[in-house]
Amino acid sequence: MSHQQIENVTCLGCGCGCDDVTVTVSGGRIVAAEPVCPIGQAWLGNGQVPSAIISEGRPATLEQALSRAASELARANGPSLVYLGADLTTQAQRAALAIADLLRATVDTSTSGTAANGLITAQRRGRTGATLGELRNRGDAFLFWGVDPANRYPRFVSRYGIEPVGTHVPQGRPGRDVISVSVGSDKALAGADLALELTPEQEIPALSLMRAAILGHRVPGQSPEASMAAEVSARLAQARYVVVVHDAEPTDEPRNPLRAEALIALAQALNTSTRCSLCSLRAGRNQVGAEAVLTWQTGYPLGVEYSRGFPTYRPGYRGISRLVGGTYAAALIAGSPLLESDAEAALAALSTVVIGPRASEAPFASSIAIDTGVAGIHEGGIAYRMDEVPLMLRPPLPGPRSATEVLMALHGALQQELRRASR
Amino acid sequence: MSRGERFRIAGGRVYDPANQVEGEVRDVCIEDGRIVASVPDGSPTLDARGMIVMPGGVDIHSHFASSSCNHARRLVPEEHGADPAPAPNLAHDASSRSGTGGTVPSTFTTGYRYAGLGYTTVFDAAVAPLLARHSHAELEDTPCVDGGIFILMGNDEYLLRLIAAGERERARDYAGWLLGATGGYAIKIVNPGGIEAWKSGQRNVNGLDDPLATNRVTPRAILETLADAGNQLGLPHPVHIHCNNLGVPGNAEVTLASMRTLEGRRVHFTHLQFHSYGGPGWKSAAAPIMEYVNTHPEISVDVGQVMFGPAATITADGPVEYLLHKSSGRKWVNIDIELETGCGIVPFLYKDKAAVAALQWSIGLELFLLSQDPWRVVLSTDHPNGGSFLSYPALIQLLMDRSVRDERLKQVNPKLLAGSALADGIGREYTLNEIAIVTRAGPARLLGLTHKGHLGPGADADVTVYNHDSDVARMFSSPRYVVKNGSLVVEEGHLRRAPLGRRLRLQPPYDEAILPHLRRFFDAYSTVSFENFPVSGIPADPQPLSS
Numbered sequence: 008m009s010h011q012q013i014e015n016v017t018c019l020g021c022g023c024g025c026d027d028v029t030v031t032v033s034g035g036r037i038v039a040a041e042p043v044c045p046i047g048q049a050w051l052g053n054g055q056v057p058s059a060i061i062s063e064g065r066p067a068t069l070e071q072a073l074s075r076a077a078s079e080l081a082r083a084n085g086p087s088l089v090y091l092g093a094d095l096t097t098q099a100q101r102a103a104l105a106i107a108d109l110l111r112a113t114v115d116t117s118t119s120g121t122a123a124n125g126l127i128t129a130q131r132r133g134r135t136g137a138t139l140g141e142l143r144n145r146g147d148a149f150l151f152w153g154v155d156p157a158n159r160y161p162r163f164v165s166r167y168g169i170e171p172v173g174t175h176v177p178q179g180r181p182g183r184d185v186i187s188v189s190v191g192s193d194k195a196l197a198g199a200d201l202a203l204e205l206t207p208e209q210e211i212p213a214l215s216l217m218r219a220a221i222l223g224h225r226v227p228g229q230s231p232e233a234s235m236a237a238e239v240s241a242r243l244a245q246a247r248y249v250v251v252v253h254d255a256e257p258t259d260e261p262r263n264p265l266r267a268e269a270l271i272a273l274a275q276a277l278n279t280s281t282r283c284s285l286c287s288l289r290a291g292r293n294q295v296g297a298e299a300v301l302t303w304q305t306g307y308p309l310g311v312e313y314s315r316g317f318p319t320y321r322p323g324y325r326g327i328s329r330l331v332g333g334t335y336a337a338a339l340i341a342g343s344p345l346l347e348s349d350a351e352a353a354l355a356a357l358s359t360v361v362i363g364p365r366a367s368e369a370p371f372a373s374s375i376a377i378d379t380g381v382a383g384i385h386e387g388g389i390a391y392r393m394d395e396v397p398l399m400l401r402p403p404l405p406g407p408r409s410a411t412e413v414l415m416a417l418h419g420a421l422q423q424e425l426r427r428a429s430r
Numbered sequence: 431m432s433r434g435e436r437f438r439i440a441g442g443r444v445y446d447p448a449n450q451v452e453g454e455v456r457d458v459c460i461e462d463g464r465i466v467a468s469v470p471d472g473s474p475t476l477d478a479r480g481m482i483v484m485p486g487g488v489d490i491h492s493h494f495a496s497s498s499c500n501h502a503r504r505l506v507p508e509e510h511g512a513d514p515a516p517a518p519n520l521a522h523d524a525s526s527r528s529g530t531g532g533t534v535p536s537t538f539t540t541g542y543r544y545a546g547l548g549y550t551t552v553f554d555a556a557v558a559p560l561l562a563r564h565s566h567a568e569l570e571d572t573p574c575v576d577g578g579i580f581i582l583m584g585n586d587e588y589l590l591r592l593i594a595a596g597e598r599e600r601a602r603d604y605a606g607w608l609l610g611a612t613g614g615y616a617i618k619i620v621n622p623g624g625i626e627a628w629k630s631g632q633r634n635v636n637g638l639d640d641p642l643a644t645n646r647v648t649p650r651a652i653l654e655t656l657a658d659a660g661n662q663l664g665l666p667h668p669v670h671i672h673c674n675n676l677g678v679p680g681n682a683e684v685t686l687a688s689m690r691t692l693e694g695r696r697v698h699f700t701h702l703q704f705h706s707y708g709g710p711g712w713k714s715a716a717a718p719i720m721e722y723v724n725t726h727p728e729i730s731v732d733v734g735q736v737m738f739g740p741a742a743t744i745t746a747d748g749p750v751e752y753l754l755h756k757s758s759g760r761k762w763v764n765i766d767i768e769l770e771t772g773c774g775i776v777p778f779l780y781k782d783k784a785a786v787a788a789l790q791w792s793i794g795l796e797l798f799l800l801s802q803d804p805w806r807v808v809l810s811t812d813h814p815n816g817g818s819f820l821s822y823p824a825l826i827q828l829l830m831d832r833s834v835r836d837e838r839l840k841q842v843n844p845k846l847l848a849g850s851a852l853a854d855g856i857g858r859e860y861t862l863n864e865i866a867i868v869t870r871a872g873p874a875r876l877l878g879l880t881h882k883g884h885l886g887p888g889a890d891a892d893v894t895v896y897n898h899d900s901d902v903a904r905m906f907s908s909p910r911y912v913v914k915n916g917s918l919v920v921e922e923g924h925l926r927r928a929p930l931g932r933r934l935r936l937q938p939p940y941d942e943a944i945l946p947h948l949r950r951f952f953d954a955y956s957t958v959s960f961e962n963f964p965v966s967g968i969p970a971d972p973q974p975l976s977s
């Protein structure tokens with residue numbers, strides 16, 4: 008069987024968005040991908056996805072399914088939910104958002120249950136950040152705060168972090184002072200030049216003391232946090248360009264909600280005397296793209312509700328968690344949602360339309376399911392890296408059907424349906 | 431009346447300065463999205479008797495479709511909440527979108543609101559090459575206006591290396607490649623060298639001969655290299671320059687030095703108001719700056735007027751935003767963008783009782799009023815840096831109506847205005863014809879858009895019709911009709927159609943011999959592969975270059 012190699016494929020396995028992957032395809036399957044980490048390997052898999060269209064439990068044509076979906080969504084007797092999944096291109100998310108606007112729906116994304124706290128904090132305080140290449144090209148001091156990227160962002164250290172040579176760090180790893188601070192069970196990078204450990208109770212005081220020291224205040228007392236803060240801040244202050252790395256996604260260790268704010272404040276303070284960027288590690292797929300398109304279309308990165316005929320912001324609100332309370336009469340799930348099992352059960356009680364990869368195999372009941380390709384594997388377009396850099400997608404395989412096109416067609420069908428209803 | 435149809439805008443007073451038409455009563459005929467000499471009798475007619483007809487507005491410098499804008503949108507949810515924008519009711523129940531406003535509105539709302547002011551072409555003035563793909567995605571969601579983007583090059587690592595090596599011709603070819611790869615329309619310089627200095631720990635550069643610590647390149651060399659590159663590539667718009675030391679007292683010195691070092695070259699200096707401060711302390715240097723501009727026809731500028739009220743400062747000029755954050759205490763975003771540039775954002779409020787804001791407001795007006803050539807001194811607020819584009823009508827009124835201007839002047843903090851030409855009393859009032867120049871004909875000409883900014887046969891059918899009104903601000907804030915590309919976008923003052931705008935981009939030629947070395951640089955330092963860097967699928971043919 009003939010092999011075909013597709014170069015410069017972008018992997019959306021984690022938020023690193025490595026775009027240097029060569030994928031080998033044979034017989035319509037992915038048979039090899041190089042270089043990829045285990046997460047990337049799992050993400051790409053063999054590229055096989057189902058290609059069904061199911062309406063009310065039976066196979067249907069796309070046209071039948073779309074007209075049924077449009078009438079169910081248009082006639083829903085109550086508010087609807089539109090979920091923008093992360094395994095879609097930004098173009099597909101954009102099409103789903105147009106439907107949400109039309110339906111005056113509540114919009115939810117995977118962000119609301121994961122990285123929301125950091126985004127909301129940055130809306131209050133701003134933030135100092137950088138694209139990932141800037142970390143590599145300039146960072147001469149790295150502080151890993153409660154994270155070892157090896158686990159969830161395997162190629163971070165070799166592509167963006169500490170190992171490679173940078174334009175302004177020609178020595179690579181030896182040119183960088185690497186400090187790791189573990190917080191409880193959130194273990195930080197192994198092999199640092201200085202490794203410290205804090206209990207969760209010590210964390211926020213230590214960050215406050217570091218910030219005080221950086222801003223030139225005398226840090227009082229002899230507590231372990233104080234001596235730790237003095238040592239770390241002294242080393243950071245000597246650097247030209249400090250990079251503070253933390254995980255913006257949840258971990259098993261219950262996290263102090265003040266961590267995001269304390270890190271933002273520390274990074275901003277470091278810019279008084281030197282330069283500093285805070286790197287917030289984000290999980291993969293295209294959840295950052297969903298935040299981007301939500302922001303440009305509504306002004307808000309998450310927690311958007313259209314019920315009043317325009318976007319309103321409900322940042323603390325997890326639309327999808329309200330499924331259980333019977334809030335909605337209908338739902339459009341575009342892409343694959345992050346759902347708890349009680350929410351899955353609740354979906355069975357509504358008119359649920361699922362459009363996206365493996366829709367027909369979703370672990371919850373739906374009225375209509377339309378399988379599509381996966382962003383970056385079967386569908387071209389744009390997805391966003393964790394640092395909000397938009398990446399080109401070169402799909403190595405043809406897909407069942409394009410999520411963007413299906414969602415745009417649904418939008419058209421819905422418009423007709425609503426026009427008919429208003430007449 | 432939609433695209434493809436022909437119709438006549440009949441009996442209006444037409445201001446078409448590019449064709450020397452100044453307030454004559456005549457018809458404007460439209461067919462197939464273009465202006466034509468005539469349409470058959472009996473074609474549909476828009477009755478414009480007693481109204482003012484101008485080409486659609488052209489914004490030469492705005493920040494409305496970029497990754498930086500999206501950071502700014504995200505930073506001010508409180509503004510969006512206060513300014514909801516329901517979806518407009520379009521003709522034939524056509525699809526339209528809701529959004530939010532504030533100083534940085536959502537994309538659809540931006541397009542609708544620009545059209546609602548009679549603007550039909552807008553350029554985003556600061557796009558990092560790496561993030562150009564994002565700008566094009568936003569432009570797809572910004573209806574009603576044709577759009578283009580200026581590409582940030584004045585702190586680009588690869589370009590700085592070429593300059594350091596004395597490779598100015600390769601720098602030109604690189605600039606040509608970069609414009610084509612990003613779908614850009616012009617070369618933009620922001621604080622030449624200063625952003626690299628900010629990122630490297632040098633903090634900033636202050637004079638044209640302050641070398642960068644990392645590679646000894648000077649702002650002067652960056653300005654000269656890119657100005658020559660733009661002109662040699664035949665770009666329709668010359669290099670677009672945001673000078674060093676923006677917002678700093680005494681910066682007129684470096685502004686004039688920048689103008690002098692580029693003397694004889696076609697160049698554009700942007701938001702000049704922010705670069706026209708005398709020193710020491712705060713005072714106006716509008717007079718010496720305008721004297722230079724008036725006597726050097728190769729230079730063009732936009733003003734960057736400050737209007738009192740809320741603003742969002744959004745710039746690639748990272749060190750400026752750090753200082754603004756420190757002095758204002760307001761929230762601050764800084765994003766360093768690998769190998770290319772930076773991005774800084776601070777929400778801001780210009781208060782008329784604040785001495786510096788009053789001085790900035792006054793300097794902008796002085797620049798306008800001391801200008802002897804409206805074709806080369808055009809209107810901008812550097813939206814949303816000096817104020818929203820929604821404040822253009824109020825600005826036009828300040829220019830056209832001395833009594834309104836003098837009244838306003840009485841209300842502002844006079845502390846720093848001593849010796850300014852405005853405080854001394856400038857009687858000049860802009861005519862409608864001059865307004866037509868500074869808001870459409872002039873910018874279109876400076877941008878090299880031969881098919882825009884005028885109403886001659888063959889021009890794009892972008893036309894704005896205003897009710898004649900002695901209240902100029904009211905007149906310009908609510909056009910009676912707006913035609914975009916032949917489609918009647920605003921009808922009786924209401925947005926009725928929202929066609930997609932067209933993309934204005936270039937594809938300059940370059941010597942492909944630069945590519946192997948460039949690719950090695952990408953492989954060594956970029957986190958995006960060379961093959962994936964260019965933006966593909968932009969829905970428009972490139973615009974022609976000047977010969």
Ligand SMILES: [Zn+2]
Binds near residue numbers: 556701812815
């Ligand atoms: Zn600007």
